[in-house]
Amino acid sequence: MSTVIPTRRSLRWRVFQLAWPVITENLLQTMLGIVDTIMVGRLGADALAGVGTAQQYLFFLISILSSVSIGSSILTAHATGARDTETASRIAKQSLVWAVVLALPLGALGVIFSKDLMRLLGVTEAVAQIGGNYLAITMIASLVLVLPFTAGAVLRGAGDTRTPLLATTCANVVNVVVAYVLIFGALGIPALGANGSAWGAAAGRLVSCAILFIALWRGRAGLTIRGRHGWLPEGGLARRVVGLGAPAALEQVAVSAGFTVLAAVVAHLGTDSLAAQRIVGNAMGLSLLPGFGFGIAATALVGQSLGAAEPDEGEKAAYIATQGAVIWMTALGVIFLALRSPISTAFTSDVGVVQIAADSLIPLGVAQPFWAIQFVLAGALRGAGNTRFPLLMSVVGIWGAVLLGIVSTGPLHLGLPHVWGGFLIFSPLTTYLTWWRFRRGDWKQAVVGLGGP
Numbered sequence: 262m263s264t265v266i267p268t269r270r271s272l273r274w275r276v277f278q279l280a281w282p283v284i285t286e287n288l289l290q291t292m293l294g295i296v297d298t299i300m301v302g303r304l305g306a307d308a309l310a311g312v313g314t315a316q317q318y319l320f321f322l323i324s325i326l327s328s329v330s331i332g333s334s335i336l337t338a339h340a341t342g343a344r345d346t347e348t349a350s351r352i353a354k355q356s357l358v359w360a361v362v363l364a365l366p367l368g369a370l371g372v373i374f375s376k377d378l379m380r381l382l383g384v385t386e387a388v389a390q391i392g393g394n395y396l397a398i399t400m401i402a403s404l405v406l407v408l409p410f411t412a413g414a415v416l417r418g419a420g421d422t423r424t425p426l427l428a429t430t431c432a433n434v435v436n437v438v439v440a441y442v443l444i445f446g447a448l449g450i451p452a453l454g455a456n457g458s459a460w461g462a463a464a465g466r467l468v469s470c471a472i473l474f475i476a477l478w479r480g481r482a483g484l485t486i487r488g489r490h491g492w493l494p495e496g497g498l499a500r501r502v503v504g505l506g507a508p509a510a511l512e513q514v515a516v517s518a519g520f521t522v523l524a525a526v527v528a529h530l531g532t533d534s535l536a537a538q539r540i541v542g543n544a545m546g547l548s549l550l551p552g553f554g555f556g557i558a559a560t561a562l563v564g565q566s567l568g569a570a571e572p573d574e575g576e577k578a579a580y581i582a583t584q585g586a587v588i589w590m591t592a593l594g595v596i597f598l599a600l601r602s603p604i605s606t607a608f609t610s611d612v613g614v615v616q617i618a619a620d621s622l623i624p625l626g627v628a629q630p631f632w633a634i635q636f637v638l639a640g641a642l643r644g645a646g647n648t649r650f651p652l653l654m655s656v657v658g659i660w661g662a663v664l665l666g667i668v669s670t671g672p673l674h675l676g677l678p679h680v681w682g683g684f685l686i687f688s689p690l691t692t693y694l695t696w697w698r699f700r701r702g703d704w705k706q707a708v709v710g711l712g713g714p
Contacts, residue, residue, distance in 0.1 A: 272574065272577055272578055272581060273581050275562065275578070276555070276558045276559075276562065276578055276581045276582050276585065277558075277585070278422075279417075279420065279422050279557065279558035279561055279562065280422075280551075280554040280555045280557070280558040280582065280585065281422075281554065282422035282423045282425070282426040282554075283417070283422050283425075283426075283553065283554035283557045283558070284550050284551055284553070284554030284555075284589075285426055286422075286425055286426040286429040286430075287429075287546075287550045287553055287554065288547070288550050289426075289429050289430055289433045290429060290433070290546075296437055297312075297436075297440060297458050297461075297462070298312075298313075298539060298540070298543055298608060299607070299608060300440065300441060300444050300445075300458065301444070301455055301458055302536075302608055302609050304444070304454055304455060306532050306533065306536045306609075306611065306614070307385070307387045307388050307391060307532065308391050308454065308455045309536045309539055309609070310384065310388045310392075310532050310535040310536050310539065311379070311384070311387075311388045311389070311390070311391030311392035311393075311395065311455060312391065312392060312395050312455050312458060312539075313392075313524075313535070313536070313538065313539030313542065314379060314382060314384055314388065314392045314524055314528070314535070315375075315379065315392035315393070315395040315396040315399070318371070318378055318379075318396055318521065319396070319399060319406070320517040320520070320521075321514065321517040321518060321521055322367055322371065322403075322406075323406070323407070323410060323513075323517075329356050329359050329360050329363065329411055329502060329503070329506060330356065330360070330410050330411045330413075330414035330415075330506070331414065331505070331506040331509040331510060331643070331648070332356075332501070332502035332503055332504070332505040332506025332507070332509070333352050333353070333355070333356035333411065333414055333415050333418065333502050333506070334414040334415065334417055334418035334560065334561075335418065335505050335506070335560065335564055335643060335644060335646060335648075336348075336352050336418070336501065336502060336505065337349050337352050337353070337414075337415050337418030337419050337484070338418040338419075338420075338560065338561050338563075338564025338565050338568065338644060339564050339565070339567060339568040340352060340568065341418065341419050341420060341482055341483075341484070341564075341565055341568065342564060342565035342566060342567065342568020342569040343568040343569065344483075345568075346482070346483030346484060349419060349482070349483065349484040350483075350484050350485050350486065350491065351491045351495075351498060352415065352498065352502065353415045353477055353484055353485075353486050354486050354491040354492050355491065355494070355495055355498050355499060355502065356411050356414070356415055356502065357408065357411055357412065357486070358492060358493075358494055359494065359499055359502070359503075360407050360408055360410075360411040361404065361407075361408070362494070363407075364403050364404055364406070364407040364408075365403065365404070367403065368400045368401070368403025368404070368406075369400075371396060371397070371399075371400030371403065372397050372400045372401060375393040375394070375396040375397040375400065376389055376390065376393030376394075376397075377393075378393070378396065379392045379393045379396070381525075382521070382524060382525040382528055383525055383528050383529060384528050384535070385532065388532070388535075391454075391455050394455070394456050394459075395455055395456065395458065395459045398456060398459035398460060398463065399459050399462065399463065401463075402463035402466065402467070404470075405463060405466040405467045405469075405470045406463075406466055408470050408473075408474075409425075409428065409432075409466055409469045409470050409473055412425075412470070412473035412474060412476075412477055413425035413428070413473060415477065415484070416473065416476065416477070416481055417557055417561060418560075418561060418564065419481050419482045419484050420481075420482055420561060420565070421476070421481045421482065422557070422558075424472070424473065424476040424481070425473065427472060428468075428469040428470075428472040428473050428476075429469060431468050431469065431472060432465035432466060432468045432469035433465060434465075435461075435464050435465045435468045436461045436462055436464065436465030437461070438461075439457075439460065439461040439464045439465070440457055440458050440460070440461025440462070441461075442457070442461075443456070443457025443458075443460050443461055444457035444458055444461070445457075474486075505646060505648055506648070507648075508648035508649045508651075508652045509643055509648040509651065509652065511652055512648070512651055512652040512655045512656070515652070515655055515656045515659060515660065516655055516659050519659035519660050519662070519663045520542075520659070522663050523538075523662075523663050523666055523680065524538065526663070526666050526667055526670055526680065527666075527670075527677060527680065529670065530670060530676060530677060533611065533613045533614050533617060534617055534676065534677045536609065536611070536614045537605075537614045537615075537617035537618035537621060537677055538621075538677060539608075540604075540605055540608045540609070540614070540618040541618055541621045541622060541625060541677075541681065543608070544597060544604060544622060544625060545625055547593065548590060548593045548594065548597065548625065548626075548629055548632075549590075549632065549636065551585065551586045551589035551590050551593070551633065552586045552590055552632055552633050552635075552636030552637060553636060554586075555582035555583070555585050555586040555636070555637045555640075556582070556586070556636045556637045556639065556640030556641075557640060558578070558582050558640075559578060559579045559582040559583075559637050559638070559640040559641040559644060560640040560641065560643050560644035561644065562574075562575055562578035562579070562582075562644065563575035563576075563578065563579060563641045563644030563645050563704075564644035564645070566578070567644075567645060567646075567705075572645075572704075572705035573705075575641070575644065575645070575705075576641075576702070576705070578641075579637065579638060579640075579641035579699065582637045582640075582641070583633070583634055583637040583638060586633040586634070586636060586637045587630055587633040587634060589633075590629040590630060590632065590633035591629055591630045591633070593626075593629060594625075594626040594627065594628070594629030594630065595626065596626075597622045597623075597625055597626035597629075598622070598623060598626040598627075601618075601619040601620075601622035601623065601626075602615065602619045604618075604619075604622065605618035605619045605622070617676065617677050617678070618677075620676075620677070620678040621677045621678045621680075621681045623678065623681075624678065624681040624682040624684060624685050625681055625684075627685055628684050628685055628688050631688040631689055631692040632688060632692075634692050634695070634696060635654065635658075635688070635691055635692040635695045638695045638696055638698075638699045639651035639654065639655075639695055641699055641704075642695075642698065642699055642704060645704035645705070646704075647698075647704055650695070650698050651695070654691040654694060654695050655691075657687060657690070657691055658684070658687045658688060658690075658691040661683070661686065661687040662680075662683035662684045662686070662687055663683075664683075665680075665682075665683030665686060666679075666680035666683050669682075669683065
């Protein structure tokens with residue numbers, strides 16, 4: 262019996278049911294980032310730049326560790342489609358084990374070298390001190406940084422996107438309250454400044470981690486982490502998880518590294534441009550939410566359709582998800598273009614920062630429909646086990662724009678808006694190639710091995 266609903270209307274509903282919790286979850290995460298940015302922004306441009314730059318390194322770390330979460334999500338989707346609950350449960354346990362194994366040493370290195378990492382980007386010493394302290398605090402709590410991503414990925418692969426939404430909602434409430442108290446000082450607690458933002462985020466992630474672990478313990482779609490069996494590290498399953506996830510993780514590393522290098526390039530333009538980069542980065546995070554949500558839905562449904570031996574249903578789901586992403590992301594692009602100055606002013610009253618950020622929102626808005634198509638169809642390819650082609654497209658798109666940014670800020674002496682304009686050169690190309698690769702249809706013959714030790 263198929264796990265994929267055959268009619269187009271019900272399939273559209275299935276896509277929406279998977280996508281909306283992911284979109285809402287990431288909207289909450291983005292809004293949390295925006296609220297944190299506004300609170301930290303009240304401390305001055307140095308604090309805003311320091312926290313923003315530190316978070317570039319956090320994205321980089323999460324990207325390295327995502328080889329586990331992405332691979333396990335794909336394998337869980339295939340196992341769920343095949344109704345192989347025993348293997349799905351093994352995947353969940355092994356994913357959590359290997360996430361811990363990878364997170365601990367990377368977290369320790371982050372604590373030791375936090376300020377040195379900040380100085381590598383050429384920021385001022387004040388920015389390096391603030392960002393270094395923020396990074397060190399976050400790395401102390403590296404386990405609660407990584408485990409929610411892994412646990413949430415397993416649940417999404419099994420078709421449960423609502424529990425991660427619940428976890429994120431609770432985490433955000435805790436984060437905002439704790440961060441406000443610690444940043445500005447309240448209830449008899451002294452003000453910690455930007456460090457309070459880091460501790461608030463850690464408290465929220467701890468709550469999220471607890472909720473996701475309870476859900477996995479109780480079980481979803483036959484998947485559960487109860488029982489003693491399956492917790493000892495298994496090399497065979499780990500190789501399959503990492504084999505699928507490594508290209509996707511490398512893709513995220515390439516993207517994060519690209520934006521980290523871009524931050525270094527922007528840092529040479531001055532603190533105002535670096536602060537404006539943080540504002541545009543928040544806007545970009547908001548704009549990508551529909552693409553990310555519908556992309557996750559495409560990954561899960563394509564994976565489940567292959568597990569159920571019904572790839573045509575996965576193809577239909579991918580195109581339905583693409584339509585949804587294009588509609589929502591294009592609408593957000595129009596909003597960025599029309600309200601770019603008020604959006605920038607919401608973050609800071611610094612006139613110089615507002616002008617730079619507003620001008621930089623123009624290319625960001627224009628790029629939205631291209632990114633919508635690429636995000637969803639890349640997610641569909643990952644669901645079929647093809648994680649290498651999306652890697653190639655991301656490397657071309659991100660690093661091509663980075664190289665143009667280096668040229669525009671160096672020999673051409675242009676500013677941040679032209680740096681973001683570089684994405685408009687490569688986005689149409691990578692979007693077309695991703696569409697072409699998916700339309701070829703050779704992914705329908707993909708087989709991802711699940712059994713064995």
